[in-house]
Amino acid sequence: MWNKFSGVRQSSHPIMRTLLCVALAVGLVQAATENCKQETTVSADDDVVITMDDIERIALKNLDDGPRGYYQSGADDQQTLTENKQAFRRLRLRPRMLRGVKDR
Numbered sequence: 001m002w003n004k005f006s007g008v009r010q011s012s013h014p015i016m017r018t019l020l021c022v023a024l025a026v027g028l029v030q031a032a033t034e035n036c037k038q039e040t041t042v043s044a045d046d047d048v049v050i051t052m053d054d055i056e057r058i059a060l061k062n063l064d065d066g067p068r069g070y071y072q073s074g075a076d077d078q079q080t081l082t083e084n085k086q087a088f089r090r091l092r093l094r095p096r097m098l099r100g101v102k103d104r
Helices: 013-037 052-062 065-072 079-090
Strands: none
Touching (some): 013 052, 013 065, 013 079, 052 065, 052 079
């Protein structure tokens, strides 16, 4: 596929990134649902999510064998897998706490 703006050939990397994000999101939702069903006390054994590696660990733990193997693997030199991990490391989330909700 050619990028009409730069004239450079693009690969399917955005699709793979999207699929990885969806798999991670599914795992996170499943993990969050399970955590809500359990006690609210925190112990050293609880899954703590701080980094993308934590998210990946929880997501892969909650996926079936087929999808888990697909999302864990990379082809050839695993360039896409490496780029995806680097992209998530650059991602910064800004919590929106203590915001006015009067006009919502």
